[in-house]
Each structure stands twice: as structure tokens, then as C-alpha cells.
Amino acid sequence: xxxxxxLLLLSASLSLLAxxxxxxxxxxxxxxxxxxxxxxxxxxxxxLKWSGHRPDCQGTCPYVEIDSLIFxxxxxxxxxxxxxxxxxISSLDSDRIQPDVxxxxxxxxxxxxxxxEAYLAAKTIYRNxxxxxxxxxxxxxxxxxxxxxxxxxxxxWSHKDQKALVLDDLLQPGKREQFFAVQKQAHQKWLAxxxxxxxxxxxxxxxxxxxxTDNVAITDAGLLIKYEPYAIAPYAAGMPQILLPYSELxxxxxxxxxxxxxxxKL
Numbered sequence: 001x002x003x004x005x006x007l008l009l010l011s012a013s014l015s016l017l018a019x020x021x022x023x024x025x026x027x028x029x030x031x032x033x034x035x036x037x038x039x040x041x042x043x044x045x046x047x048l049k050w051s052g053h054r055p056d057c058q059g060t061c062p063y064v065e066i067d068s069l070i071f072x073x074x075x076x077x078x079x080x081x082x083x084x085x086x087x088x089i090s091s092l093d094s095d096r097i098q099p100d101v102x103x104x105x106x107x108x109x110x111x112x113x114x115x116x117e118a119y120l121a122a123k124t125i126y127r128n129x130x131x132x133x134x135x136x137x138x139x140x141x142x143x144x145x146x147x148x149x150x151x152x153x154x155x156x157w158s159h160k161d162q163k164a165l166v167l168d169d170l171l172q173p174g175k176r177e178q179f180f181a182v183q184k185q186a187h188q189k190w191l192a193x194x195x196x197x198x199x200x201x202x203x204x205x206x207x208x209x210x211x212x213t214d215n216v217a218i219t220d221a222g223l224l225i226k227y228e229p230y231a232i233a234p235y236a237a238g239m240p241q242i243l244l245p246y247s248e249l250x251x252x253x254x255x256x257x258x259x260x261x262x263x264x265k266l
Contacts, residue, residue, distance in 0.1 A: 042124075042127025042128050042129060042131075042132060043071055043074060043077070043124075043127055043132045043157075043159065044071070044072055044073070045069045045070070045071055045072075045124060046069070046070045046071075046072055047067075047068075047069060047070075048066060048067075048068040048069060048070050049066065049067055049068075050064075050065075050066045051063070051064065051065040051066065052064060054109045054112065055109070059114070060114040060115050061114060062108060062109065062112035062113070062114065062115075062116045062117070062118075063116075063117045063118070064105055064108060064117075064118045064119075064120075065117075065118070065119045065120070066101065066119075066120050066121075067119075067120070067121045067122075067123075068081065068082075068085060068101075068120060068121065068122040069081060069122045069123070069124065069134070071132075074159075076162055076163075077132070077157050079100075080155065080157070080164060081122050081134060081136070081155065082100050082101050083099060083100055084136055084153060084155065085101055085120045085122060085136055085138065086098045086099060086100050086101050086103065086104045088120070088136055088137075088138035088151050088152075088153060089104055089118055089120055089138040089140060090104060091138075091151060092138055092139075092140035092149050092150075092151055093107075093108065093111075093118070093140055101120065104118075113142065113143035113144075114143060115141070115143040115144075116140075116141060116142060116143050117139075117140070117141040117148070118138070118139070118140050118141075119137075119138065119139040119140075120137070120138050121136070121137045121138075122134055122135070122136050122137075123135055125217060125219060125224075126217070126218055126219045126220060129159070130158065130159055130160060131156065131157065131158060131159070131218060132155075132156075132157045132159070133154060133155070133156050133157070133217045133218045133219065134154065134155040134157065135152065135153075135154055135217065135226075136152060136153045136154070136155065137150065137151070137152045138150065138151050138152075147235065149229065150228070150229055150238075150239060151228055152215070152226055152228070152239055153215060154215055154216060154217035154224075154226065156170070156216075156217065156218050165218075166214070167179075167214040167216060169254075170216070170218070170223075170253055170254060170257050171252060171253060171254065172251070172252060172253065172254055175251070175252045178251070178252050179249075179252050180212040182244055182248050182249060182252060183210075183212055183213070183225060183242070183244065184210050184212070185248075186225075186242045186243070186244050186248070187210045187232070187242060188210075190240070190242050191204070191205075194233070194237070196233060196234060196236070196237060208232050208233055208234070209232075210232065211227070211231055211232055213225050213226075213227060213231075215227070216244075218257065219243075220259075221243060221245065221246075222243050222244045222245040222246050222247075222248075222249070223243075223244045223246075223249065223253075224241055224242070224243050224244070225241065225242050225243075225244065226239055226240070226241040226242075227239060227240045227241070246258055246259050
């Protein structure tokens with residue numbers, strides 16, 4: 001189909017580009033500077049933008065929009081972003097997980113109702129020569145629904161290991177429960193500033209209790225955690241996110257994921 005062909009052609013063209021990243025010998029992978037980190041050294045990116053309605057459709061037609069990234073010269077990371085976006089949007093659309101975005105679009109054209117819409121996005125929120133943190137998002141509106149549904153996921157990619165880091169890769173051994181305790185303390189501070197919770201905090205916590213999450217993102221200021229709609233707050237609160245400062249993770253994170261205190265800059 002014409003729209004899919006354009007998407008594949010764009011993806012293939014951008015994948016031919018190559019870029020190199022320098023490596024760091026610093027003990028820490030997190031620099032102390034906080035100014036415009038993502039504009040400094042790190043993985044090169046190219047945007048992948050595409051949108052379209054179902055081919056040969058008249059009147060109200062299903063719609064897909066993609067605002068994603070390609071990492072030239074880093075095929076495993078590019079493929080992971082593509083596959084992860086497909087899994088995210090598939091989880092909102094049906095129980096049938098599609099292997100990649102192209103497959104999802106084909107499935108969506110076949111199954112979507114006239115006013116259905118799907119939106120997929122990927123953006124970098126932290127980059128240095130060793131690490132790239134990517135935020136993935138998906139939004140789906142089903143025809144006739146009161147509102148669309150969103151989901152999100154972080155990827156913390158190690159260029160040295162050529163893999164996505166899971167939570168246990170970031171934590172010191174045996175520190176998972178302590179990490180979740182830090183999350184809970186941060187959640188309590190977050191609640192104190194949340195308008196929804198002020199009228200009756202006890203009732204709010206009965207409806208929306210704290211939930212630990214392993215959806216964490218490495219940033220220059222700390223680890224960012226983010227929740228799905230309805231997870232710890234009503235839909236009107238969107239997708240809540242809470243920052244865990246590095247100062248509260250001193251004995252929790254592995255040393256290489258704490259800010260560099262030597263004065264060196266990545």
C-alpha cells in the first residue's frame with residue numbers, strides 16, 4: 001500500500017546514514033552538569049514522521065500518526081524502538097501484539113472502526129556517549145469511547161552492552177525493596193501537591209493507592225518514574241511522573257549510575 005511503502009522507504013533511507021559515538025572511561029555514566037544534556041555528546045538521531053488515513057477510504061476514516069526516531073548506525077536500538085512502540089499501541093488496541101509498527105498499521109487498517117485513531121511517539125530525554133534514555137508513548141482512540149487511552153514506557157539503552165538496561169541492572173544487589181521505599185516516599189511528596197488528593201487524602205489513597213513501578217528513566221537530575229492513566233490517579237491527572245533525585249539514591253544505585261563527582265564531564 002502507498003502509505004506503508006512511503007514509511008518503509010523513509011526508514012530504509014535514514015538507516016543508511018552512519019554516526020559514531022565516543023566512549024567514556026569515567027567511572028560514572030552520569031555527568032554532574034544539567035544544562036541541555038540531550039544537546040551534547042550522544043547517539044545521533046533522525047526523526048521518523050509519518051501520518052495517514054486508511055487507503056481508499058471515503059468520509060470518516062481511521063488515522064495513524066507516527067513521531068518516532070531512527071538511530072543511524074545503531075540497528076539494534078532502532079529495531080527495539082520500533083518493536084516496543086508496536087507492543088505499546090497493540091496493548092491498547094487488542095490482545096494481539098504486533099511485531100513492529102508496519103505490522104500494526106496493516107492490522108489497524110483491517111480492524112479499525114471509522115473514527116479510530118492511533119498515535120505513536122518516541123523521544124530522547126537523556127543522552128551521553130554511554131547511555132540513551134528514550135520515552136515511548138502510544139495513544140489510541142476507539143470509535144464511540146469517551147476518551148482515548150495512553151500508555152508509556154522508558155528504554156535505558158547501554159551503548160557498551162548493546163542492550164536495554166532493566167531495573168536490576170541499575171540497582172545494587174538486594175536493593176529493590178529499598179528502591180521502592182524511595183519511590184513511596186516520593187509518591188507521598190507528590191500527593192501533597194496534587195489537587196485531586198487534598199479534599200480527602202485517606203479516601204484518595206483507598207481509591208488510588210501507591211504502586212511500585214520498574215518504569216524508570218535515567219536523567220541528569222535523577223531517576224524518573226512514570227505511570228499509566230488510572231494507575232495512581234484519576235484519568236484527569238494524565239500519566240503521573242515523579243522524579244527520584246540522585247541524592248536519595250546514594251546507597252541504592254550502582255556507582256556508575258550516580259552522578260560523576262570527580263569534576264570530569266562526559
